[in-house]
Amino acid sequence: MFTLFRFYAFLLFAGLVVFSGSVDAMPASAPVRHNGISYITGGIGQTEVEAFRAQAQQYNLRMTFTTKSGAFLSDVDVSIWNMARHRVLRVRTEGPFLFVRLPAGRYQIEIHLGPQSATKAVQVPARGGSEAIFRLDDPDTCGVILLCKQAR
Numbered sequence: 001m002f003t004l005f006r007f008y009a010f011l012l013f014a015g016l017v018v019f020s021g022s023v024d025a026m027p028a029s030a031p032v033r034h035n036g037i038s039y040i041t042g043g044i045g046q047t048e049v050e051a052f053r054a055q056a057q058q059y060n061l062r063m064t065f066t067t068k069s070g071a072f073l074s075d076v077d078v079s080i081w082n083m084a085r086h087r088v089l090r091v092r093t094e095g096p097f098l099f100v101r102l103p104a105g106r107y108q109i110e111i112h113l114g115p116q117s118a119t120k121a122v123q124v125p126a127r128g129g130s131e132a133i134f135r136l137d138d139p140d141t142c143g144v145i146l147l148c149k150q151a152r
Contacts, residue, residue, distance in 0.1 A: 037088055037102060043095035044074065052097050059099035060129040061122060063109070067138045072096035076134070077112040114139060 031038050040059070043052045056062055061080075065073040073096055080089040083106050091098065104126040110119050111134055122130045 037100060039098060039100040041091060041094045041098045043097035056099060059101050060124050061100040061102055062129060063098040063132045065093060065096050065134050068135050069138055073113060079110045081108040
């Protein structure tokens with residue numbers, strides 16, 4: 001009985017070692033190509049954050065989505081428009097990062113998360129890249145009426 005227990009414990013430990021090794025080796029999400037525009041989105045967990053940072057220079061528009069208190073956001077709806085008001089990309093983020101490879105030019109970025117929205121104009125250079133950081137209100141307090149202690 002004790003030998004059988006040790007055997008199962010060994011199998012469990014070996015499985016955890018194999019599984020944790022495969023998670024550490026997991027790359028950032030694979031690039032997606034839509035209408036000739038390549039992008040990646042994600043950045044959940046330290047391993048994925050490091051993988052995104054390693055790929056950052058391959059993309060000339062890098063966006064980060066956080067709350068004003070510094071927490072990372074996901075599931076942000078993003079639309080990128082060129083100056084002719086044609087939408088070149090529409091995507092929902094899968095983490096706090098969205099890295100896009102665009103032709104050089106001026107673009108308008110519109111984002112939506114629940115009741116919140118924001119817009120930024122960016123210039124994507126022919127060489128190098130642009131950063132756009134969006135800081136939104138904390139989702140759990142946005143649109144919520146908070147009563148101060150004196151009002152109770």
